[in-house]
Amino acid sequence: MADKPLRSQKSYGKLDRDGFIHRSWIKGTGLPDHVFDGRPIIGICNTWSELVTCQFHLRDLAEYVKRGVWEAGGVPIEFPAMSLPETQMRPTAMLFRNLLAMEVEESIRANPIDGVVLLGGCDKTTPGQLMGAASVDLPAMVVSSGPMLNGKWQGKDIGSGTDVWRFSEAVRAGEMSLKDFLSAEAGMSRSHGVCNTMGTASTMASLIEALGISLPNNAALPGVDSRRKTLAHLTGNRIVQLVKEDVKPSDILTREAFENAILMHAAIGGSTNAVVHLLALAGRVGVDLTLEDFDRIGREVPLLVNLMPSGRYLMEDFCYAGGCPAVMNELGPVLRREALTVSGLSQGEIADAAEVWNREVIGTRDAPIGPSSGVWVLRGNLCPDGAILKPSAASPELLTHRGRAVVFEDIEDYHARIDDPDLEVDETSILVLKGCGPRGYPGMPEVGNMALPPKLLQKGVRDMVRISDARMSGTAYGTVILHVSPEAEAGGPLALVRNGDEIAFDGPNRTLELLVDDAELRRRREAWEAARKPSEFQRGWYRLYIDTVMQADRGADLDFLVGKSSSEVTRESH
Secondary structure (H helix, E strand, O other), rough: OOOOOOOOHHHHOOOOOOHHHHHHHHOOOOOOHHHOOOOOEEEEEOOOOOOOOOHHHHHHHHHHEEEEEHHOOOOOEEOOOOOOOOOOOOOOOHHHHHHHHHHHHHHHHHHOOOEEEEEOOOOOOHHHHHHHHHOOOOEEEEOOOEEOOOEEEEEEEEEEEEEEHHHHHHHHOOOOOOOHHHHHHHOOOOOOOOOOOOHHHHHHHHHHHHHHHOOOOOOOOOOOOOHHHHHHHHHHHHHHHHHOOOOOHHHHOOOHHHHHHHHHHHHOOOHHHHHHHHHHHHHHHOOOOOOHHHHHHHOOOEEEOOEOOOOOOOOOHHHHOHHHHHHHHHHHHHHOOEEEOOOOOOOHHHOHHHOOOOOEOOOOOOOOOOEEEEEEEEEEOOOOOEEOOOHHHOOHHEEEEHHHHEEEEEHHHHHHHOOOOOOOOOOEEEEOOOOOOOOOOOOOOOOOOOOHHHHHHOOOOOEEEEOOEEEEOOOOOOOOEOOOOOOHHHHOHHOOOOOOOOOEEEEOOOOEEEHHHHHHHHHHHHHHHOOOOHHHHHOOOHHHHHHHOHHOOOOOOEEEHOOOOOOOOOOOOO
């Protein structure tokens, strides 16, 4: 036992009126006297929900965490946190990531617990939970919900999200019947768990491993696999030991851990959404992480994992091929081997114990699945604070491109005009979407991978350069430039782009330029006004978010949440 007294004893260990109140009211749940003898109290922060398949099984998984906690001599106490179902929440789940982080932070701070296990899945849930827990800095571990089984339809594997985008374009091009499109629904999601592609949920679960804040194999074990229950049990064991040793997130989430996460992100062809999540998390723990780090560090490793949308296979195949430990083994000398993990092992020790079981799924650095991947960070007069692109999901012939802008002022303008046969657009055009950044939408939705005009789809065009201040789904693909900062709503240069303006994109040289002279841009800026917000954005969480959210290059966190709160609460409740 560490010399530091257990935090929970400040509530449950007192033999006075306050101690009576704290113990008596929780004894109503069936806890006996002897569990208050100084054992670690472990919170289980559960985002279980029936609103989405990602978290549907977490109530069951929590029972296995509890088994492990009891076995190790701790006392498990489960509490809820809001679920963020990516596919269901409107206007976008990203609007509520910071709200979840606030809820988790204050739930951990306010309650008499010594450590916490975070149960979550889906795109924004995992980063939101970890941001909150890292801000309090009590011992913490993550158990992700795991991916769903491979999709099956008409005798072949289909991937969550990735094949939705592909099938949708085929229907709009007249190449797939609506009947076939609708029949794929049931086959795509055959079990509970997160998307079975390397979308944002599985990307974040993989980065959680690379950060060292979960046990090995957290990312790839399917949600229905009994070994995920075993992992949950072992996590319950381990969190009790972390409390006794006083190992906190700040001990794990170091600069080296974030560099390993960036390396993992590049190796797996991970979601672009991970960029804003890692930047926000780094801000909570005081690690100086920048956009340039993703480009610079990501160049150290090629694409090693052959998963949709950058490749062919799905998460179930990734599990059987060896998962994240096998990828870390393949990272070899670039892995920051000395980085500590909650398992008690270094990342180097975890990597050394791993093997690759399927070379079609996990390649080598000498024979990779693809060239240097990760994200490209662009700069130029159109994105002075940066923009990003995922090269492994783009068309190589479009990675250097010059074209005229077809501008949509907001998402309603886009929906109103994109299917118009008279839209002035050709395959060399660049689609530009405004008003979809953190403040503009609000919440920075996944609309950056704009569907192409049907008139071009019918000619066989399947990709175009697209630019926006939005995000895109981690399951999506295409030559899509995202996270343009500052966003249009904040008066960034994106707000000044007009139809017909020429834009030059040079991916290899990381530039994005609006080819309009400075004098004309000054005239446009003088005439520009931010769009007026609808009345529903003037109250509650919407208003707080819009007023305080930072730009994408800062992780889209709220400005007053950067840094830590600590776990100390000095005043009693009665």
